[in-house]
Amino acid sequence: xxxITVGSASQxxxxxxxxxxxxxxxxxxxxxxxxxxxxxxxxPSVGDRGxxxxxxxxxxxxxxxxxxxxxxxxxxxxxTERPFRRLCRRYGADLVYTEFVNSEGLIRAxxxxxxKIAISEDEHPVGIQIYGNRVDSLVEAARVCEAVEPDxxxxxxxxxxxxxxxxxxxxxxxxxxxxxxxxLVEITRAVVRAVSLPVTVKTRLGWxxxxxxxxxxxxxxxxxxIAALTLHAxxxxxxxxxxxxxxxxxxxxxxxxxxxxxNGDIREPSDAVRMFEETGCEAVMIGRGAMGNPWLFRxxxxxxxxxxxxxxxxxxxxxxxxxxxxxxxxxxxxxPRGVFEMRKFLSGYLKEVYGIRMLRNLIMQESxxxxxxxxxxxxxRWVAGGPAGWEPEPLEPVRER
Ligand SMILES: Cc1cc2nc3c(=O)[nH]c(=O)nc-3n(C[C@H](O)[C@H](O)[C@H](O)COP(=O)(O)O)c2cc1C
Numbered sequence: 001x002x003x004i005t006v007g008s009a010s011q012x013x014x015x016x017x018x019x020x021x022x023x024x025x026x027x028x029x030x031x032x033x034x035x036x037x038x039x040x041x042x043x044p045s046v047g048d049r050g051x052x053x054x055x056x057x058x059x060x061x062x063x064x065x066x067x068x069x070x071x072x073x074x075x076x077x078x079x080t081e082r083p084f085r086r087l088c089r090r091y092g093a094d095l096v097y098t099e100f101v102n103s104e105g106l107i108r109a110x111x112x113x114x115x116k117i118a119i120s121e122d123e124h125p126v127g128i129q130i131y132g133n134r135v136d137s138l139v140e141a142a143r144v145c146e147a148v149e150p151d152x153x154x155x156x157x158x159x160x161x162x163x164x165x166x167x168x169x170x171x172x173x174x175x176x177x178x179x180x181x182x183x184l185v186e187i188t189r190a191v192v193r194a195v196s197l198p199v200t201v202k203t204r205l206g207w208x209x210x211x212x213x214x215x216x217x218x219x220x221x222x223x224x225x226i227a228a229l230t231l232h233a234x235x236x237x238x239x240x241x242x243x244x245x246x247x248x249x250x251x252x253x254x255x256x257x258x259x260x261x262x263n264g265d266i267r268e269p270s271d272a273v274r275m276f277e278e279t280g281c282e283a284v285m286i287g288r289g290a291m292g293n294p295w296l297f298r299x300x301x302x303x304x305x306x307x308x309x310x311x312x313x314x315x316x317x318x319x320x321x322x323x324x325x326x327x328x329x330x331x332x333x334x335x336p337r338g339v340f341e342m343r344k345f346l347s348g349y350l351k352e353v354y355g356i357r358m359l360r361n362l363i364m365q366e367s368x369x370x371x372x373x374x375x376x377x378x379x380x381r382w383v384a385g386g387p388a389g390w391e392p393e394p395l396e397p398v399r400e401r
Contacts, residue, residue, distance in 0.1 A: 060259050060282040062152055062227040063198035065125045067283070069276055069304055070094035071297050072230075074263060074287030075129040075154065075202070081116075083328040085123050087321065088290060092297035095125045095283075100156045100174075103132030103141035117148055124151055127200065131156035131164065133173040138187050139194040146195045152227065155191060157184055157203040160236045175236035178207045181217055189224040198227035202263075205248050208237035214248055215255050222256045230261035230285055240288075249279035261285050269296070269303035276304075292348020294321070315353055319376060322349040326369055336367035355383060 060067045073080060073088045075097035085096040098116055105113030117128050128145045130153065132138045142153050159165055159174025166172045177184040192199045201221055206212035218229055231252055233244040244264025253260050262281035266272050267289045275284050290296050295313045303309050313321075322345070330338035346360050353359065362375040 058276070058280075058282055060228070060261075062200065062259060065095065065151055067094050070283045071272065071300055071304075072261060072283050072285040073097060073290055073297075074285045075099050075127075075156070076287055076291070079291060082118065082120060082123070083325050084294070085126065086120060087325070088294045088297055089123055091294040092301045093286075093290075093294075095127065095151070096123060097127045097129050097154060098150075100129045100131045100159060101141070101145075103130050103134070103137040106130065106141040106144045107137055114144075117145055117150075119148060119150060126150050127152040127154045129154040129156050129202065131159060131173050133167075133171050133177065133183075133187075135183075135187050135190045139190050142191045142195045142199070146197055150197065152198040152200055153191065153195060154200045154202055154230070155188060157201060158232050158236075160204070160239050165236060175204055175207065178204065178211075178213065178217075178236060181213060181220070184217070185220045185224060188221055188226060192225040199225070200228045200230065200261075201226050202230035202232065202261075204232050205235045205245070208235050211235075212248070214252055218252045218256050218260075222258050226258060228259040228261055228283075229256065230263055232263040234264060246275060246279050249275070249281050253280045259283060263287065266296075266300075269300040269309055272300045273303060292345055292351065312352065318349050318353065319380075322346070323373060323376070325349075326372060330369045335369065339367055339369060339372060342372075355379070 058069055060070050071092065071094055073085065073093040073096040077099040080097060080099050085093075085098070088096055098119070101116045102113055106117070119126050119128070128148070128150045130138060130141045130145060132141065138155065145153050156174055157177050161174070164172060164174040165176035167176065171177065171180045171183060177187070188199070188201055203214070203217070205214045206217075212235065214231065218231075221229060229252070231249050233246050233248045234240070234242070246262065246264065249260060249262040259282035260279075261283040262275045262279050263285040266275060266284060266286045271289075272284045272286070275281060286296060286300075295317075299309050299311065322342075325345070326339065326342045329342050332338065333341060343364060346363060347356065350356050350359065359376070359379045362379065363372050366372045366375055
């Protein structure tokens with residue numbers, strides 16, 4: 001039997017931000033003691049990173065960032081907002097990214113777009129990701145980003161969503177530029193020249209399986225002066241389907257000297273170990289596997305350091321993290337919006353909680369932070385006491401994302 005103790009409402013920490021909004025639309029473009037998620041000092045230390053055999057030079061160096069076998073939080077639209085980035089940092093993500101930010105919106109100073117590049121002191125190292133299809137707008141957007149002092153600027157050439165990659169007239173942005181590699185390279189070179197921060201690129205193998213251009217493209221991108229290259233080892237036409245083909249990450253490693261960040265299908269700590277081993281990449285980036293599951297960083301770090309996998313978090317920790325994010329969501333967006341926007345994360349954070357369906361139904365009726373807390377408290381008491389004959393319902397299958 002579980003008992004859930006919900007502490008007193010935590011206060012707004014003043015750093016604002018909320019977690020994600022629209023996970024549903026989100027196609028790419030689209031152990032250790034419990035951690036006090038509010039205190040960066042309580043994150044387990046990176047420890048000895050020498051547990052697994054090294055293949056060549058595994059140091060990841062980008063600007064002043066120097067890390068060995070780091071774990072990166074992938075940029076994800078409506079997911080990697082500030083509270084989630086900070087949470088992942090506290091659970092051991094070594095470098096985090098904002099969601100992709102539209103360059104035109106940035107230079108128009110659109111309030112919602114500018115809000116996306118706000119970063120907090122305790123997030124560093126953090127990268128801001130931008131996208132667009134015009135050289136001058138990306139250059140100007142990069143300068144706007146530079147002013148908020150991230151540790152790097154990343155350019156997105158991987159978003160497969162129609163609204164981004166396909167334009168009726170002219171060339172698309174994101175993965176659309178994989179059909180215009182000359183322009184892609186020109187944009188990158190111009191951004192590298194325009195800012196003094198390190199510039200990195202995140203892309204895919206090519207537009208489709210008949211046009212895989214990544215090896216040649218990686219060489220050309222290296223020549224522009226980028227500091228690292230992230231490869232999501234799928235084509236644009238694959239979207240998120242099928243299996244990422246990591247052999248391309250290994251091949252790209254052979255043709256460039258800059259650090260290569262491997263990305264695609266890390267769900268378990270052992271996947272990250274395998275990606276480092278099989279591809280020789282300098283860093284591993286985790287996207288969907290971390291959604292509702294920031295603990296993946298802590299677990300993976302432990303395993304990489306040769307320690308036992310601490311396993312999934314306790315129920316109390318899951319609840320505490322959910323409520324913490326709820327607080328920041330409400331602090332930034334107010335009630336009821338901040339409460340509503342957290343609803344879609346319930347299943348992610350509480351997915352292994354017995355009776356989650358009932359708890360979710362209760363919470364769906366609430367529009368205030370206190371209401372949600374009261375429901376969780378009530379549920380916890382009920383589970384602890386358990387009415388006679390009560391049996392927990394079976395675990396819900398984890399939803400495929
Ligand atoms: C909800 C969602 C939003 C995403 N948004 C972005 C984005 O803004 N920029 C980007 O480069 N990739 C984005 N991606 C792609 C991820 O960064 C990553 O490349 C992809 O999910 C593969 O990694 P994974 O298998 O670890 O999830 C998004 C993916 C998801 C699921």
